[in-house]
Amino acid sequence: MIRPGHPTLPQxxxxxxxxxxxxxxxxSRYPGQLALEIIIPIVFASMPMLLGRASxxxxxxxxxxxxxxxxxYVAFLLIGSNVFTIVTGAFWHIAYxxxxxxxxxxxxxxxxTPTSSLTLLSGVALYSAIRGVGSAIxxxxxxxxxxxxxxxxxxxxxxxxxxxAGLIPLYGIAMLFGALVLKVKESNALVGLMQWVVSFLMGxxxxxxxxxxxxxxxxxxxxxxxxxxxxxxxxxxxxxxFGEWYLDMAVLWAFIFFTPLFGFWVFNRVETxxxxxxxxGQF
Amino acid sequence: MITQATPNSDSNPNSNTLLTGPAAxxxxxxxxxxxxxxIMLRYPVxxxxxxxxxxxxxxxxxxxxxxxxxxxxxxxxxxxxTSGLVVYGFILFMFLSDTLWTIGYNVRREQKQGTLEQLxxxxxxxxxxxxxxxxxxxxxxxxxxxxxxxxxxxxxxxxPFANVPLGVFILALSLSGTFxxxxxxxxxxxxxxxxxxxxxxxxxxxxMVICAPFYPFFALPDWAQPVARLIPLSYxxxxxxxxxxxxPPGFPELAPxxxxxxxxxxxxxxxxxxxxxxYRREEDSARRKGSLSEY
Numbered sequence: 001m002i003r004p005g006h007p008t009l010p011q012x013x014x015x016x017x018x019x020x021x022x023x024x025x026x027x028s029r030y031p032g033q034l035a036l037e038i039i040i041p042i043v044f045a046s047m048p049m050l051l052g053r054a055s056x057x058x059x060x061x062x063x064x065x066x067x068x069x070x071x072x073y074v075a076f077l078l079i080g081s082n083v084f085t086i087v088t089g090a091f092w093h094i095a096y097x098x099x100x101x102x103x104x105x106x107x108x109x110x111x112x113t114p115t116s117s118l119t120l121l122s123g124v125a126l127y128s129a130i131r132g133v134g135s136a137i138x139x140x141x142x143x144x145x146x147x148x149x150x151x152x153x154x155x156x157x158x159x160x161x162x163x164x165a166g167l168i169p170l171y172g173i174a175m176l177f178g179a180l181v182l183k184v185k186e187s188n189a190l191v192g193l194m195q196w197v198v199s200f201l202m203g204x205x206x207x208x209x210x211x212x213x214x215x216x217x218x219x220x221x222x223x224x225x226x227x228x229x230x231x232x233x234x235x236x237x238x239x240x241x242f243g244e245w246y247l248d249m250a251v252l253w254a255f256i257f258f259t260p261l262f263g264f265w266v267f268n269r270v271e272t273x274x275x276x277x278x279x280x281g282q283f
Numbered sequence: 284m285i286t287q288a289t290p291n292s293d294s295n296p297n298s299n300t301l302l303t304g305p306a307a308x309x310x311x312x313x314x315x316x317x318x319x320x321x322i323m324l325r326y327p328v329x330x331x332x333x334x335x336x337x338x339x340x341x342x343x344x345x346x347x348x349x350x351x352x353x354x355x356x357x358x359x360x361x362x363x364x365t366s367g368l369v370v371y372g373f374i375l376f377m378f379l380s381d382t383l384w385t386i387g388y389n390v391r392r393e394q395k396q397g398t399l400e401q402l403x404x405x406x407x408x409x410x411x412x413x414x415x416x417x418x419x420x421x422x423x424x425x426x427x428x429x430x431x432x433x434x435x436x437x438x439x440x441x442x443p444f445a446n447v448p449l450g451v452f453i454l455a456l457s458l459s460g461t462f463x464x465x466x467x468x469x470x471x472x473x474x475x476x477x478x479x480x481x482x483x484x485x486x487x488x489x490x491m492v493i494c495a496p497f498y499p500f501f502a503l504p505d506w507a508q509p510v511a512r513l514i515p516l517s518y519x520x521x522x523x524x525x526x527x528x529x530x531p532p533g534f535p536e537l538a539p540x541x542x543x544x545x546x547x548x549x550x551x552x553x554x555x556x557x558x559x560x561x562y563r564r565e566e567d568s569a570r571r572k573g574s575l576s577e578y
Contacts, residue, residue, distance in 0.1 A: 052351030
């Protein structure tokens, strides 16, 4: 039954896709920014690579293998920096969407439309996932070719499956973070800090096994950690946390069921609280 | 000649304020820096986050570097040369990033807020206005550098710390030079507008790779080494860390230290007037076109 002022599911879906299209159109106007998204992870991974080569010389690969489980440090570091790009993209796009609407004074106007903000947020998440994964895959291939490493070794399909499964809980966390930005209103600082905290916890350039036990436990509660290790294990054989790919994938699926719902719930609560207290247009 | 704030200032002793000369310049710089500090203090989360961020970046880089050492994290604390390379490179990178890009970002912020034109109507020094954008940030970066140096040396090894006065001299001239580049970049921001941010990011990453702040120059690919030799910033990085590390074998890498110091001095003395000249030229052009408030 159609109720006036309450969009149907197909209408909501259409609104989310329209938001995705709008964002895509917007970013297509900044090709330099898109090019940077390819360059940044490669440059970022090259820092420890060059430092390691310089300090360890000919033993670089052997030392790296002893510490991480693979001698292919180029691919290991590139996977880390590219998953980092996906994760930071998710945080930036979700948090900055809210902030942008706040700053331009359109967030309140958005609330006057019959489309819920969660529908629009889903559209932003879809845009972010397409942009993040697209540039990460491209940057990984370009990086591997630049450093003369085969990008298609290992089980590529399984690696993609880990990325796909990891995206949903990732955006659940990003939504939690979006709620925090709504509350604290300092998105730049928070995203800046959070992206590094997450990159540290997910083991961007090192296996999480090197972290102290308490920090490791926190890291394992983060879906990006399972995503990163899943991709590395599928492509480089560094070893799944539970020994088999399907057990690690099962953990990611557990996150899939829990994280988005929790993210939606917290976001809704914060949003409702702010609307009641007239804090939505303030920044 | 004394320039006064208001035409009828003779009747008002409080308005008998000098608007030119070194005292007025310093006073303007102080007040403008105070305003920047006030803005900074209004965002306490950002204040704390920037501190936390540096610690995490340092830890990530350190752990990444340790993955290439024979004992991994167990080897932490054994290589003082590696720690010197990374710590001093990181410190210089933080300082240079401040001076290189912050001025341009702030000019852009004034444009977005619509206050840039108003600033040009005031008789205050434009030069002081540009310098004030970085003054507070530099003090803050100094604190961050000291703490990150302490953290990194605790994690990856005792830090070599020699020739401090010469090191400070090289740092000061490097900053002076990058101030000049910062002025030029601010001028460029007036011209390229929104693309300025992308350009800044691109140049920052190019600096991270070519000027080798996080690894020695010999680690660069063959094609990048001649490019690094063409950029004065490479010599500031090399001279700064080699000096504080007391010139271990193979350092400085690009030229003898005497030659590097001459390059750093010339860079530090010539870049500010050149950069400021470029900024004024771009500003003049923007005012003539009426594009100062466009973004």
